[in-house]
Amino acid sequence: MLKQIEINTDPIQAILKQNRKEIKFGLSMCAHCSLCAESCFLFISNGNDPEYMPSYKFINSIGKLYKKKGRVSKQVLEEMRDLVFEKCVLCTRCYCPFGIDIPSLITLGRDVCRTQGLFREYDR
Amino acid sequence: MIGFLITFIKGPLIWISFIVFGGGLIVQTFRLLKLTQKKETRRIVPDKAFKPPTELSKKERFLRYLMSQRVNPLALNICLVLVSFIFHVCLIMTPIFVLGHNVMLDTAFGISFFSLPEQVTDIMTKFVIAGAIIFLMRRLLLRRVRIISTVYDYLLLLIAVAPFVTGFMVFHHVLNYNTIILLHVLCGELLLMMIPFSKFFHMVFFFISRFMIISEHSLGNPKRSWHY
Numbered sequence A: 001m002l003k004q005i006e007i008n009t010d011p012i013q014a015i016l017k018q019n020r021k022e023i024k025f026g027l028s029m030c031a032h033c034s035l036c037a038e039s040c041f042l043f044i045s046n047g048n049d050p051e052y053m054p055s056y057k058f059i060n061s062i063g064k065l066y067k068k069k070g071r072v073s074k075q076v077l078e079e080m081r082d083l084v085f086e087k088c089v090l091c092t093r094c095y096c097p098f099g100i101d102i103p104s105l106i107t108l109g110r111d112v113c114r115t116q117g118l119f120r121e122y123d124r
Numbered sequence B: 001m002i003g004f005l006i007t008f009i010k011g012p013l014i015w016i017s018f019i020v021f022g023g024g025l026i027v028q029t030f031r032l033l034k035l036t037q038k039k040e041t042r043r044i045v046p047d048k049a050f051k052p053p054t055e056l057s058k059k060e061r062f063l064r065y066l067m068s069q070r071v072n073p074l075a076l077n078i079c080l081v082l083v084s085f086i087f088h089v090c091l092i093m094t095p096i097f098v099l100g101h102n103v104m105l106d107t108a109f110g111i112s113f114f115s116l117p118e119q120v121t122d123i124m125t126k127f128v129i130a131g132a133i134i135f136l137m138r139r140l141l142l143r144r145v146r147i148i149s150t151v152y153d154y155l156l157l158l159i160a161v162a163p164f165v166t167g168f169m170v171f172h173h174v175l176n177y178n179t180i181i182l183l184h185v186l187c188g189e190l191l192l193m194m195i196p197f198s199k200f201f202h203m204v205f206f207f208i209s210r211f212m213i214i215s216e217h218s219l220g221n222p223k224r225s226w227h228y
């Protein structure tokens, strides 16, 4: 319960509101085809672990926040931090066959994490 | 009541579905373009003028060229691209050039496209159904596809092949002809009306993002960029 209170939803919702169109468009356009997977070097070098797939990363960070209107627990947000900071280095090499701008969506996920004091942990 | 429904599906609803399809495509295209803006754009990669040094071996030169164009041959899923290409070509061509549709166009308006032989469209229909089965199997069997799949993906795949499955049944007189043809028309209308408002809108988005929006993967000479 205590963990719930630690989240400040106002800045999260501000980011969601400001970028609503982009997020909504990316989510509705993604055909969940998984063709972006092999374009991610982290996907390849981590034994084809699907959690490294670019689409998985944006759907389960900013996409999830959008669907839950920013109301998530600290624990969920910490998992997102791992997705957008540890499992993505924003090299912008991912390739979507339709041209969805995945890096900019993952960047929004990072923005949200930063407002809650969640960053990349270099000493892990 | 049933009689009214049948005449509605076989008459006005055809008109409605084509209007929703055409109007929807136009409206959605404008909404998409409003997310972009004209901008002075500069293309840095890929470098069209790049020429690999001539002293290298043929293989090395080819690899350098691919790198300059940002093509990663290892990331190309050749089999899937091929399946997807055949699926899409048949999906779009068959309904336009199938004899049954052109006969209807001819009786209604006196004009029609040329028709492909029925054996050919029958094979194309089978290709679409086969492609859909491959997509379905990937979705069920590959962990990377399953992990991002939702019920909606399965539903949309079903909506996309339904006109082909029922069209196939009509052509081969499987089950009651009149019932299946009604089902076919209904499925076709449903698909048409879904295209602008679902992920099938990628049929427009694909070309806009490739030819109108600047990025390292765009083609031609795009003049716009995203503007959220």
Ligand code: HEM
Binding pocket: B014, B017, B091, B094, B095, B098, B099, B100, B101, B104, B118, B121, B122, B125, B163, B164, B167, B168, B169, B170, B171, B172, B181, B184, B185, B187, B188, B189, B191, B192
């Ligand atoms: C919206 C109104 C539609 C009407 C009234 C309609 C009607 C028909 C008719 C009368 C046939 C001929 C059946 C025969 O050979 O006896 C046919 C075949 C066919 N239709 Fe449609 N159709 C519609 C939409 C669609 C759509 C949207 C698609 C696909 C996207 C489609 C795909 C097919 C195919 C593939 C066949 C041929 C199947 C085969 O030869 O194996 N139809 N349709």
Ligand code: HEM
Binding pocket: A031, A032, A033, A035, A097, A098, B080, B081, B084, B085, B088, B091, B135, B136, B156, B157, B160, B191, B195, B200, B202, B203, B204, B206
């Ligand atoms: C000219 C128009 C179109 C183009 C250029 C196009 C292009 C693409 C591309 C690049 C993909 C990426 C994934 C893959 O290759 O498997 C795709 C997937 C897909 N497209 Fe299209 N498409 C077009 C029209 C349509 C239409 C009209 C429909 C349906 C009525 C459709 C149904 C699908 C489906 C169902 C998938 C996902 C397959 C899966 O489940 O993985 N497409 N399309």
